[in-house]
Amino acid sequence: MKKNRNKRKEQGMRDTRFASGLCLVAALMLLSATPAVANVGVQCPPDTDGIDTNMDGLVDNDNVCMHLSAGDGYTQMADGKLQYIFSYSDLTGIEDMDMALMQGMRAAVFPAPTIYLREGEKLYLTLTNVGMMDRPDLFDPHTVHWHGYPNAASIFDGVPDASIAVNMGASLTYFYTSPGPGTYMYHCHVEATEHMQMGMLGNLYILPYQDMLPDLTDLNGFTHHTNNKYAYNDGDGSTYYDVDFPIQLGSFDPDFHDASMGTEPLPFALMTDKYAMLNGRGYPDTVGPDRIATLEENNGVNSQPLNSLVEATQGDKVLLRLSNLNVTRFYTLAVTGMKMKVIGKDAKLLRGPTGLNLYYDTTSITLGGGEAVDVLLDTSTVPPGTYFLYTTNLNYLSNDTEDFGGMMTEIRVTAGD
Amino acid sequence: MIGHGKNALSGLVAALAVVLLLSAIPASAAIVGLEGTSFNLTAKAGYITTPDGGSYLSWGYANGDGPAQYPGPTLIVNEGDTVTVTLTNELATNVSMIFPGMASVTAKGGKKGLFTREAEPAKNAVTYTFVAEKPGTYMYQSGTRPELQIEMGLFGAIIVRSATQGQAYDSEDTAYDDEFLFLLSEVDPVIHEQMELGMENMVDNTKWEPVIWMINGRSAPDTMAPNYAPWLPHQPYNCMPNIEAGQTLLIRLANAGRDLHPFHTHGNHSTIVGRYGNLLESVPGAGADLAVEEFTVQMVPGSTVDSLFTWTGEGIGWDVYGHQSDINVEPLDDFPGPGDVDHNGDGIVDWVDMMPHESAADHGKPFPVVLPDPTDLAFGGFYSGSPYLGLLGNLPPGEGGLNPKGGFAYMWHSHTEKEMVNFDIFPGGMMTMFIVTAPGSGGAMPMRADGSSVEGR
Ligand SMILES: [Cu+2]
Ligand SMILES: [Cu+2]
DSSP states (O other): OHHHHHHHHHHBOOOTTOOOSOOOOOOOOTTOSSOOEEOOOOOOOOOOSOOOTTOSSOSSOOEEEEEEEEEEEEEEOTTSOEEEEEEEEEOTTOOOHHHHHHHHTTOOBSSEEEEEEETTOEEEEEEEEEEOTTOTTOOOOBOOEEETOTTOOGGGSOOTTTSEEEOTTOEEEEEEEOOSSEEEEEEOOTTHHHHHHTTOEEEEEEEOGGGGSOTTOEETTEEOOTTOEESSOOSSSTTEESEEEEEEEEEEOHHHHHHHHTTOOOOOTTOOOOEEEETTBOBTGGGOTTTSOOOGGGTTOOSOOOOOOEEEETTOEEEEEEEEOOSSOOEEEEESSSOEEEEEETTEESBOTTOOBOOEEESOEEEOTTOEEEEEEEOTTOOSEEEEEEESSGGGSEETTEESOBSEEEEEEEOOO | OHHHHHHHHHHHHHHHHHHHHHSOOOSSOOOOSEESSEEEEEEEEEEEEOTTSOEEEEEEEEETTSOOBSSOOOEEEETTOEEEEEEEEOSSSOBOOBOTTOEEEEEESSEEOSSSEEBOTTSOOEEEEEEOOSOEEEEEEOOSSHHHHHHHTOEEEEEEEOSSTTBSSSSGGGBOSEEEEEEEEEEOHHHHHHHHTTOGGGOOGGGOOOOEEEETTBOBTGGGSOTTOTTOTTOOOOOOOEEETTOEEEEEEEEOSSSOEEEEETTSOEEEEEETTEEOOSSTTSOSTTOEEESEEEEOTTOEEEEEEEOOOTTSSSOTTOOOTTSSOOOOTTOSOTTOOOTTSSSSOOOSOOOTTOOGGGTTOOOSSOEEOGGGEEEOTTOOSOSSTTOOOOOOTTOOOSOTTOOEEEEEEESSGGGSSBTTBSSOBSEEEEEEEOTTSOSSOOOOTTSOOOOOO
16 A cells, blocks of 8 residues: 555656645736736646535645646657657656756657646646757647546637647646546547557546545445555445556557657558557566666656556455556457456446446456556455456567567565565 | 647547538437338448548448448337338348347348348348337347458347337336437458458458457447448448436447447446346346446447436536626625525625536535646647636637537547557447536537537537
8 A cells, every 4th residue: 555655756757745836826807808818837826716516625725736848759669669759758846848858858768757636726837848959850749638527618628629739849728626536537639640640549537525534434334444555436445446556558659669769751641550569668567666777868857757556465456447548459458367346437436327236247358549547456255366458469469579568567466465 | 649649639539520520519418220011221332431531331221211220220119019020132142131149030031041041142031020119228230241241240239218218218217318329349351351352261250350449330520420421331320429417328338249348438337227128127027226337338249228417516516507606706786685595505695597407515625726828738629728617718829619508518439448549549339428418408519620619410
């Protein structure tokens, strides 16, 4: 439990204490169709509404501020291949633009830094376009598309055709309320086929209000305790978990990446992925926190910091937040040694409109790009040992031509006391 | 890649501007097709085109003497109807029709085939009858060499309307304001080229590899051209619905292709109430109590999904209509008067009324950030210049222009982004724009690129 929170700290990036930034009480005129415009950097207004909207007992910490760069960088595939990518990098806490450009250039991270919020929090997400250092011929804008945000406003939806995208050297701050618990995802939507194949993809999820209930609250016969965690506001404790793991499916076509690095024509329609990954790594890198050294080519930033090793103590309920953001195909996942219970799809608790329980047990899950499910693994009767989460598209259990790898990770169950 | 991508992006805008100059975007969301209980279809050949300049021999069902259509005419019938389809064949090979999901299908005339009776070239027609027992979204397709003939274009959709008007099914929780069809398909041009060259014996389905992806028989940006656009004689169906905020759109999805497609609706989840023409109910009479909300609908080959989509802007956290009346604005002299209330509970009486369906909690709340200087931004053709719904803002010269009512534009597309290209040109493929306009705006955007208004078809 503790470990997971630490991991979350390191991989997600949020800093609610970071409260300086610009004062945003812009003098908006009635029905003025264009709000205030300025040369702006990071925008991170303090939380002054006096209301504890995230229900953690504090009234002044409900604004979450993040600062991401968008640019290029390098990853290393599990067979050793150096892979050129586009993605985001974490600049949270950096306000100075020269510093942001310096730290963000050629420092992309794949998957992109994990975003998570608590229900009731507001996210001010500043995106700084640092440019593609190793493609000086490119002047691409970038965006953030929060995939699955309900009732989205097109200005913050990140589709360049529908609104705005931010040019090189500039910053744009997106604003989101937390629209309900569950597993979402985010990606760049500029030239989506290209920027997404190149790696501008990340995990995003929201924690429910139910986590913050007072100790001993009765949930229809289930007794809530402080620090209990749930996937959703289920009202009955049925989505309780001990440890959770955001795991994003993705895959790369090395020919496309090489063509991009070489400034050659890009093979769009014939794109064929050959590196199938979980959280930006192929097996066995998926289980090794330290296996991937920080690449010299990536400005000293570890470009693949997120492993997919699922560790649990026997008896734990394990929540897998599975999302798929590859751009070429569907993948099916299975686990050995235990069954999966699907409790949510697309950031919605699996309940019908009248409350009918639609959870289901399964041995495989098929996800296309842009789909997400929340899966519970109950390890109470699972003997200690090592199990696997892997794709049943078995030809993708490979890292390009190297067999035995690809879209697979381990579930290590240890004995309880 | 900007050299390529930016050109393609401005290409989309340019192509659309041409489209809009020539004709109107359809006024709202409605399914265009043939209504009735008796249909005369003819299988014939024609050429479909793609936005990258491609032109491919195709086969399609035509409405009587009309042009071959890709997809075939959408047949719109009513629940309980006994439907008759008479198929005449002007192709040089046997063709037929099958109606998956329909009851009591019979075939008369023609010649016995593997799946059903077939119409032989230049011989007597085959007459199919079936009973449209249950409301929902269905497809029809060729039952003769389907691995070739459906690729060539012999497929179409059937809409069975519920006995209760304005509902997808016989259950009031499936009510809608507008409906629209999204019929998905793929094209492998190699097969079409081989057929044109008379090399049918060379067609190898093990090498099938689509590089063209379509909705309603068109690849983006042609999806956004009007219905019956004269420059698309064999691809008559548009795919650019729009609704007003608060209205409910019934999305009728159907996958006539052979790959799975994840269909992503930007802007909101949709609520799936039916699959394969079946209301998602636990027991008869329960209503759609098995409905689920999804932001990406997994479209399996041969599947149909009926899903309800609405958009109100609720929960955004700022006033999406730009009613920033509570800050820095002096109220009028007669304020507060009757009807002036404190909608959002901030203790200040508002003097700007709420829009229908507007979220009271967000009424009057300021726009949350300062937008960068225009020189720091790239603008989309569908950006009105304002982040507020129904309002227009200043845009640099030459930007915007496709959204004269200040709607919110959402991309609806296959989230297998590889399918959002026309060959190697992005954007394109299985993609379109869906637009939400403000309540009372007419729910539509009949317009020309110069902003002048024209009547919808
Ligand atoms: Cu990008
Ligand atoms: Cu997406």
